[in-house]
Amino acid sequence: MLRQTLHMLGKEMLTEWRQRARISGVFWFAFAIVLMVAFATPNSAVLPQVAGGTLWLGLLLASTRSLDQSYAVELEHGAMEGLMLWPVDPIAIYYGKALANTLVLVLVAFALLPLVIAIFDAPVVGNPLNLIVIVLLGCMALAAPGTLYGLITSQARGSSVLLPLLLFPLVVPAVLAAANATTKVFEGDPMEQVPSWLALLTAFDIIFWSLSGIAYGKLLED
Amino acid sequence: MLLGPNGSGKSTLIRCLGTALRPHHGTVHLGGHNLWEERAALRSRIAYLGHQPHLYDDLSGPENLSVWARLGGYTPDIPALLARVGLDPDRRDPVRTFSAGMRRRLALARILLKSPNLVLLDEPFTALDPAGRLLLMEVIRSLQDSGATLLMATHHPSVARQVCGSALILDAGKVVYSGAIDGMPESVMGAS
Numbered sequence: 001m002l003r004q005t006l007h008m009l010g011k012e013m014l015t016e017w018r019q020r021a022r023i024s025g026v027f028w029f030a031f032a033i034v035l036m037v038a039f040a041t042p043n044s045a046v047l048p049q050v051a052g053g054t055l056w057l058g059l060l061l062a063s064t065r066s067l068d069q070s071y072a073v074e075l076e077h078g079a080m081e082g083l084m085l086w087p088v089d090p091i092a093i094y095y096g097k098a099l100a101n102t103l104v105l106v107l108v109a110f111a112l113l114p115l116v117i118a119i120f121d122a123p124v125v126g127n128p129l130n131l132i133v134i135v136l137l138g139c140m141a142l143a144a145p146g147t148l149y150g151l152i153t154s155q156a157r158g159s160s161v162l163l164p165l166l167l168f169p170l171v172v173p174a175v176l177a178a179a180n181a182t183t184k185v186f187e188g189d190p191m192e193q194v195p196s197w198l199a200l201l202t203a204f205d206i207i208f209w210s211l212s213g214i215a216y217g218k219l220l221e222d
Numbered sequence: 223m224l225l226g227p228n229g230s231g232k233s234t235l236i237r238c239l240g241t242a243l244r245p246h247h248g249t250v251h252l253g254g255h256n257l258w259e260e261r262a263a264l265r266s267r268i269a270y271l272g273h274q275p276h277l278y279d280d281l282s283g284p285e286n287l288s289v290w291a292r293l294g295g296y297t298p299d300i301p302a303l304l305a306r307v308g309l310d311p312d313r314r315d316p317v318r319t320f321s322a323g324m325r326r327r328l329a330l331a332r333i334l335l336k337s338p339n340l341v342l343l344d345e346p347f348t349a350l351d352p353a354g355r356l357l358l359m360e361v362i363r364s365l366q367d368s369g370a371t372l373l374m375a376t377h378h379p380s381v382a383r384q385v386c387g388s389a390l391i392l393d394a395g396k397v398v399y400s401g402a403i404d405g406m407p408e409s410v411m412g413a414s
Contacts, residue, residue, distance in 0.1 A: 007292040011278075014289070018280035018316065077317075077325070078274025082332075085242055085276075087266040088293050221244070 001092050008088070008096020015073050016104060022069050027108045030062035031115065038119050051120035052182030056138065056175050058116075059109055064164045066104050067146040070097060071154035080154070090217035098147040098212070105139035117186075125188035130198075134185065137201040138178030144208035145170050151219055174204045223382040223403070224375040226392035232375035233272070235392065236344045239373065240270035252340060266294070269338035269370075271346055275329035279318040283309055283328050286317060287335065296335045307331040308357050322349035330361060341365050343374040347381065359385060379406070 016023060037054040041047055074080035083093055113131065117124060124131070149166045153159040181197035224232050237243040238250055241261040250257040252264060277286050287300045301311035307327040317325060326349045333341070341362070347355050362385045366372060376382045379389070383403045391399035391406070399406060 003295075004293060007289075011289045011293070014285065015278055015280050073278065073280070076279050077277045078272070079276055079278055081242060081272075081274060082276025082290075083293075085240060085265055085268075085270055086290065086294055087262075089262075 001089050004088050004092035005095045005099070008092055009099045012070070012097055012100030013103065016100065019069075019073070023066075023104055023107065026062045026066045026069075026104065027111055029065055030058035030108055030112055033058040033061055034112065034116055034119065044121075047120040048122045048186060049183065051116050051122040051186055052184075053179040054120065055109070055112060055116045055182060056179040058112060059105060059139070060142065060168070060171070060175055061164075062108060063101075063105055063142045063146055064160070064167065066108070067101060067143075067150040067167075068154075068160050068163055070101055070104075070147075071150045071159075075154060084220055090220045091213050093220065094147060094213050094216035098143050098209070101143040101147050101150075102136075102139050105142055106135060109135045109139055122186040123188075124186055126185035126194065128185070130185050130194055131182065133198060134178055134181045134194075134201070137198065137205055138174065138182075140205045140209065141174035141178065141201055142167075142171055144205065144212050148212040148216055148219070151216065174201060177201045177204070223379060223386040223389050224373060224392065225377075225379055225389060225406075226398075229394075230392040231395040232392055233344050234395075236270070236342045236373065236375050237272065239340070240268055240272070240342045241265060242270065242272070266336060267339040268342065269333035269336050269340070269365075270342045270344075271329055271333050272342075272344045273348075275325045276332060277317050277325060277328060280316050282314045282316055283320075283331075284311065284314070286328060287331060290332055291335050294335060298335050303331045303334055304328075306334070307361070308354065323351055323354050326350055327354060327357070330358065334361070337368070338365070338370050341370050341372045343372070343376075345375060345377070347376065347378055355381065379403070 034054050037050065037057065038047065041050060074083070113135070116122065146167055149163055153162040153166065156162050177197040177200040181194050181201070184194045184197070224235065226232050234243065238245050239257070241257060241264070244258055255264060257264060278289065281289065283304055284300050287303060291298055291300070304311040307330050309324060309327055309331065317328065320328065346358055350358060362372060366385065372385065374382050374386060386403060388401060389399065389403045389406050390397060
């Protein structure tokens with residue numbers, strides 16, 4: 001299964017590379033949200049306080065575009081059906097796609113992060129290495145249920161509307177944890193709250209990366 | 223060969239045999255195995271060419287075959303496979319630039335990655351030019367020579383009879399004829 005997962009990841013990254021405009025579209029969408037929040041904030045003194053939340057708001061909204069598009073590729077010529085009928089473990093399909101979706105979000109997040117720090121004048125008082133961990137865990141938390149729900153909504157009419165409706169309520173705890181932890185890294189963490197938020201993110205990831213893999217196979221066949 | 227008017231259930235039957243659809247009633251058996259229950263193991267032995275080519279638009283022909291081969295754990299000679307279906311192995315353009323007939327040929331090459339016991343073809347002549355049809359017939363014959371069983375849904379019985387030994391005619395989901403091609407109603411052959 002590991003071999004198939006890696007081949008699936010390789011296929012996903014190859015198609016993403018061939019459609020580089022898609023990743024840049026996801027980035028510009030997230031960046032537009034960040035800019036809108038920055039311009040809509042009336043008091044520039046509070047900008048550093050909302051930087052973490054804005055980063056994750058941008059990533060959350062952009063993730064639905066990215067997830068939606070990752071299934072559009074599979075539906076163009078029935079490739080999803082082809083995958084289902086090929087001797088490939090559905091769990092490998094899930095983990096390959098989920099890892100690829102995570103990588104795309106991580107790339108967008110790391111491209112967005114310096115811009116958010118600059119635009120919101122966020123000081124990064126805490127340990128910057130924590131930011132890397134938060135981005136990785138946070139993107140994994142968006143990608144795991146997103147890849148599962150992307151499959152459910154991909155063949156529905158209005159999938160781009162349905163996906164956020166299903167996904168957003170589910171990932172609220174993860175987005176809150178990621179946003180709070182990011183803010184603590186920006187502003188400093190005298191009460192040492194970052195480890196608690198990271199623990200919540202880790203628990204969320206463990207639960208959804210295990211359960212979604214199991215559910216994916218059943219959903220794919222139905 | 224599988225014949226019948228539009229909407230008679232040919233594609234549905236082929237999709238059930240290809241494990242793309244779970245039968246609502248009854249069971250399908252292949253070589254004594256329950257097809258749906260044991261689909262994971264049996265899929266490597268079934269080649270299904272349906273209406274969709276199951277290809278990635280942004281990848282080239284060789285890349286598509288390479289992706290599917292790696293996923294299935296196959297190690298084919300991809301240039302030879304492309305040449306076998308009449309495609310240029312050196313062509314690196316993405317599949318989105320291919321004509322419908324070229325996509326069909328590539329889809330055929332894709333199912334040849336497997337060594338199937340059962341080959342399911344749903345309207346295989348669609349979009350193929352005369353040379354493509356001849357090539358498809360050659361490929362089908364070689365699959366039959368290797369021991370594979372063929373089921374082909376088609377509206378071209380006069381062409382399909384060159385490779386098929388018996389016929390099944392469906393109408394509104396019911397079998398209205400099952401037997402030798404020579405015994406088929408004249409109206410069916412005439413309709414082609």
